[in-house]
Ligand SMILES: Nc1ncnc2c1ncn2[C@@H]1O[C@H](COP(=O)(O)OP(=O)(O)OP(=O)(O)O)[C@@H](O)[C@H]1O
């Protein structure tokens with residue numbers, strides 16, 4: 001399987017072109033374009049009901065699109081039945097065969113393919129070892145923990161060496177701790193064996209941490225796609241900005257250039273003002289959104305000497321949420337409340353250097369300001 | 376058992392005992408349970424006791440004990456024919472109703488038609504139709520067909536009466552069966568029929584098995600509709616016994632009843648065992 005990971009990175013394994021799915025008059029998927037490169041892990045991310053599962057089921061062949069085309073490995077498979085598509089799928093509920101032992105669960109796909117017994121046993125053993133369940137072949141599914149069942153489902157899907165691995169919210173039934181570990185394990189495994197993977201999730205953290213490429217979906221359409229960091233740092237729509245991570249979002253417009261440093265002034269409807277970097281498409285008077293991530297804001301004591309910053313204002317601490325690694329402050333300002341996230345210093349005994357009601361100074365750089373189109 | 380519990384619990388027992396009223400809800404529940412069980416069991420026990428009577432007439436309690444009514448039963452040609460007929464009929468009914476009802480249940484859980492609810496109601500209708508009405512309608516129908524008094528008529532009648540049980544049990548089993556299990560099999564390369572045979576059927580096998588047992592028992596003690604389909608080949612054991620009671624007052628029917636109870640219990644016991652064995656064998660496939 002190792003030769004797979006040396007393949008050309010630009011080779012496209014899966015392509016969805018203008019795919020649409022109606023259930024009666026309900027549009028589950030309106031228009032999805034997607035290109036998945038070989039050995040990449042692509043995530044479909046979006047809120048409940050946005051059509052992620054429907055898209056995945058069309059890729060698997062359990063639903064046929066109302067319109068559009070699905071191409072796998074250069075072959076049009078839009079209407080190919082699911083058992084002819086060479087696809088591995090892991091469902092949210094694992095869907096192990098309850099009456100079969102773990103090894104027979106994993107062997108199922110190989111049996112259907114007529115793989116001879118000896119090779120079958122060998123491949124099942126390898127697959128179970130890969131997911132760290134070498135000793136569990138004789139167990140029944142209901143004798144395993146949730147995380148173990150999850151891994152059996154994974155082994156069962158990859159043992160057939162599918163062209164594409166589909167994962168539909170594979171971690172949502174696990175507890176927080178296990179979910180974190182399985183994220184790493186799945187990602188590690190996916191890299192190790194080189195497996196083109198489409199993951200569906202509504203958990204933005206899962207998407208950010210596991211994906212090579214994220215496709216954000218909303219109401220049956222692709223809202224934005226890109227690498228995790230580009231999705232997070234340059235959201236193109238207000239939906240993406242607020243769905244991925246936390247943010248302070250302002251509606252307002254550009255007013256005329258305020259100074260010579262190549263900065264513009266954005267004025268929100270609430271009166272809040274910020275200096276932002278000049279860009280070509282930012283002509284004054286246009287209605288836009290400004291997104292300020294909580295971690296890009298800096299809090300400092302109001303009486304301390306202030307370093308020169310074009311963006312600064314006074315506020316009072318209205319709330320403190322200590323979250324271990326970081327602390328989230330709610331800051332009351334004359335215009336509106338802002339969320340500020342501060343990384344906690346590991347050595348410091350008192351990570352929270354501010355108290356509720358304290359007056360503080362809030363500052364941020366022009367680069368922290370992300371302009372988002374209204375749509 | 377109780378003693379052991381008490382010993383283990385002894386360190387805290389005084390506190391618990393002091394705070395518990397003499398007759399709390401748990402006692403009331405126990406009393407109510409014992410009463411209900413008694414009411415359910417008493418008639419059966421009385422019949423069983425009476426069946427070992429040495430008396431000439433049915434009376435309780437018997438004045439002496441013997442096995443003579445069993446001997447009488449096993450030597451009675453007509454009653455033995457009835458027993459064999461009942462066993463044969465119940466077995467065939469279990470198979471036919473089990474298969475037909477299960478297929479219907481599969482169809483009902485998969486169809487998307489808006490008539491689904493109506494079709495389900497139709498399949499369970501015999502459950503609420505009064506027995507005499509079903510009996511009369513079958514009498515009219517089978518007379519018109521020229522099947523009156525035949526085994527076929529009886530079989531069709533019993534299958535119709537048993538299908539509601541099968542449908543209800545198998546539909547319940549299928550509803551708890553996650554459809555994505557079948558889809559997983561299909562994605563692994565199985566065609567729909569193969570996935571159905573290798574994954575779905577084994578997963579709901581136990582429900583189908585208990586459904587067939589219900590069909591068997593339902594047919595085995597059916598009287599009302601069977602009475603409406605009289606003929607030389609339709610005298611099942613319950614019907615024969617019913618006719619016997621109209622002319623005789625001896626304890627023979629009690630012996631028959633005890634045999635009926637024994638057979639029913641045997642069927643349940645054996646299939647319960649077979650069910651688990653089947654499951655274990657399924658695992659080792
Ligand atoms: N078989 C169906 N019949 C009718 N409507 C459907 C069907 N399947 C999905 N839908 C509808 O299509 C829309 C998208 O559903 P889908 O299951 O793809 O959402 P999702 O993004 O996976 O959501 P979730 O995160 O809750 O799983 C929903 O509004 C849903 O009600």
Ligand SMILES: [Mg+2]
Pocket residue numbers: 052053054
């Ligand atoms: Mg879904």
